[in-house]
Amino acid sequence: MPEPTADHRLCPTRASGAHTLIAHWITPVACLARQRANYHKCPTCQYLGLPAEAVVPLPVEAPREELPVSATPVRRARSKKKSKPVEPV
Secondary structure, X not given: OOOOOOOOEEEOOEXXXXXXXXXXXXXXXXXXXXXXXXXXXXXXXXXXXXXXXXXXXXXXXXXXXXXXXXXXOOOOOOOOOOOOOOOOO
């Protein structure tokens, strides 16, 4: 993912560093306009109240733990219901 620059910001950039489901690259002017209009994602954003020149680095993601691989294959479910033969019309 590209780093934020003075020309673009990732909206929203959570102050807690939490992942956002949907985020957009916007200009600082658009960011300030959203803050003035009380955009619903602004209260938890790192850019809240910062000037247009501010650049906040993206949070570093923690390494993910690998899940153990199961050696036992998963059985396929079988239906106990028998289908009726289809009669020709």
